[in-house]
Amino acid sequence: MRVIYLCQHFPPETGAPQIRVYEVSRELINRGHQVEVLTAFPHHPKGVIPEEYQGMFYKFEMWDGIPVHRSWIYPSPKGSFWKRLASYFSFTFSAFYSIFKSKPTDVIICNSPPLFLGITGYLGAKIKRAKFVFNIADIWPESAVELGILKNKTFIKLAEKLELFLYKKSWKIATATDGIKDYMVKKGKKEEDVFLLPNGVNTDTFIPLPKNQDILDKTGLVGKKVFMYAGTLGYAQGLDSVLEAAALIKDTHPDIHFLFVGDGQEREKLLKMKDDLNLTNVTFYGSVPVSEMPKMFSVADFSIVSLRNIELFKGARPSKIFPAISTGTPVLYCGSGESASILEEYNCGKIAEPENPAAMAEMTIKLAELGEAEYKQMRENGRKLAIEQYSWKSIVDNLLENIK
Numbered sequence: 001m002r003v004i005y006l007c008q009h010f011p012p013e014t015g016a017p018q019i020r021v022y023e024v025s026r027e028l029i030n031r032g033h034q035v036e037v038l039t040a041f042p043h044h045p046k047g048v049i050p051e052e053y054q055g056m057f058y059k060f061e062m063w064d065g066i067p068v069h070r071s072w073i074y075p076s077p078k079g080s081f082w083k084r085l086a087s088y089f090s091f092t093f094s095a096f097y098s099i100f101k102s103k104p105t106d107v108i109i110c111n112s113p114p115l116f117l118g119i120t121g122y123l124g125a126k127i128k129r130a131k132f133v134f135n136i137a138d139i140w141p142e143s144a145v146e147l148g149i150l151k152n153k154t155f156i157k158l159a160e161k162l163e164l165f166l167y168k169k170s171w172k173i174a175t176a177t178d179g180i181k182d183y184m185v186k187k188g189k190k191e192e193d194v195f196l197l198p199n200g201v202n203t204d205t206f207i208p209l210p211k212n213q214d215i216l217d218k219t220g221l222v223g224k225k226v227f228m229y230a231g232t233l234g235y236a237q238g239l240d241s242v243l244e245a246a247a248l249i250k251d252t253h254p255d256i257h258f259l260f261v262g263d264g265q266e267r268e269k270l271l272k273m274k275d276d277l278n279l280t281n282v283t284f285y286g287s288v289p290v291s292e293m294p295k296m297f298s299v300a301d302f303s304i305v306s307l308r309n310i311e312l313f314k315g316a317r318p319s320k321i322f323p324a325i326s327t328g329t330p331v332l333y334c335g336s337g338e339s340a341s342i343l344e345e346y347n348c349g350k351i352a353e354p355e356n357p358a359a360m361a362e363m364t365i366k367l368a369e370l371g372e373a374e375y376k377q378m379r380e381n382g383r384k385l386a387i388e389q390y391s392w393k394s395i396v397d398n399l400l401e402n403i404k
Contacts, residue, residue: 001404002034004102004130006121007111008073008091010039011063012050014290015232016199016319017111017137023202025066027396036105037068038098040091043075045232045264058097069098081150088114099124107131107403109174115140115159118166125171133403134170135197136180139312146312172402179315179338195402199319201326203391205291208328208383209298216299219283224257225368227332228300230293231320233264238308240266241334243273243282244357249365250281256368258304261296263287297327302367306334309354314338322390325349325382330375332367334360348382 005025009017025035041053053059057072071094076083092114099120108130110121118134125132141159144150150159167173167187174197175181184194216222233239239260246258258281260270267284274282288296297303303324307313314337321339324331331349333340343349352363370378388394 002105004105004108006038013044023392040073047075092116095120109133113140131171135174137176177317200390200395201322206323206326212295212298228259229304230261233267241355245360247277248361258282261285303329326386328379328383330378346385
């Protein structure tokens with residue numbers, strides 16, 4: 001089969017969309033399928049295009065055996081909504097050049113968000129005489145409205161019309177969660193034309209490892225119960241509540257430590273909050289390459305996955321869950337809905353009410369005091385679940401079944 005993957009984000013950037021496209025593409029190529037990725041120049045999260053890509057409109061390269069067409073984007077990490085919109089549209093239009101440079105294909109899988117890239121995916125499929133699969137990881141504009149990012153009523157109406165048009169014109173829709181799948185059916189898509197393409201994990205890379213002594217020594221975490229958050233430090237994650245929970249237990253449970261690995265728009269705000277609350281039980285480690293993350297998980301006793309307490313996120317499946325359980329790291333999930341149900345059903349995590357520091361602190365203490373046998377069972381349950389349901393091999397099996 002011949003596949004084009006159209007997406008705004010791809011490695012060397014890090015994040016769930018980037019990892020999903022890379023891993024799915026690599027697995028397809030390993031099985032003998034033709035794959036090309038059409039993406040923007042790297043720019044996330046700092047909004048700076050690396051020097052080796054500057055001054056270019058287009059570049060073709062091989063990325064770890066994957067053919068990649070990159071085209072120009074106006075980067076805007078922390079600007080106004082309208083600047084981010086300009087960034088989205090710059091790639092929406094520049095990606096057409098990559099469409100013409102790419103080989104003939106049977107199907108174009110187009111990632112959303114950004115929603116506007118669906119325009120390129122739909123028209124590109126017409127140009128290539130290919131099937132158009134719209135891959136929805138986040139419902140837009142609804143999510144932007146609920147987060148308070150998008151407020152212009154006229155623009156919201158136009159975006160909703162575009163949303164429905166693209167859903168209608170897509171051959172099939174792939175969704176990251178069951179909640180989004182249900183939403184698509186309610187919007188009029190036939191159930192047989194919607195399938196799951198969830199976040200997953202490379203279970204060969206993310207494996208249980210002995211504790212990395214170098215990292216423990218570097219961070220001063222020897223002998224601590226480490227609760228690690230690994231990922232984007234963004235508004236949607238509600239990490240201020242995690243810091244407030246840390247403040248509640250810093251004096252009563254000095255053996256518990258919170259480790260934050262990653263970067264993002266909220267980093268400076270969170271660092272100031274740490275200083276203001278004098279949180280000696282919190283460490284900000286910074287970003288690390290994906291290849292180093294199994295070592296980071298080795299020093300974590302538990303992985304924190306946190307979201308804001310809004311209705312939209314009840315249908316979320318944060319990608320941070322899967323590397324954690326694959327390494328045998330039980331999850332403290334500060335959220336509700338679909339992911340909470342999965343973690344509880346398979347007993348590989350515990351749940352705390354989101355944006356409730358007292359509840360989060362209470363569950364943190366309970367987890368830190370787990371008996372050895374119960375903790376070991378949670379580790380084994382998580383690893384088993386990752387292999388059986390969220391490995392990229394099993395996800396690609398399902399993808400091929402739905403687009404053949």
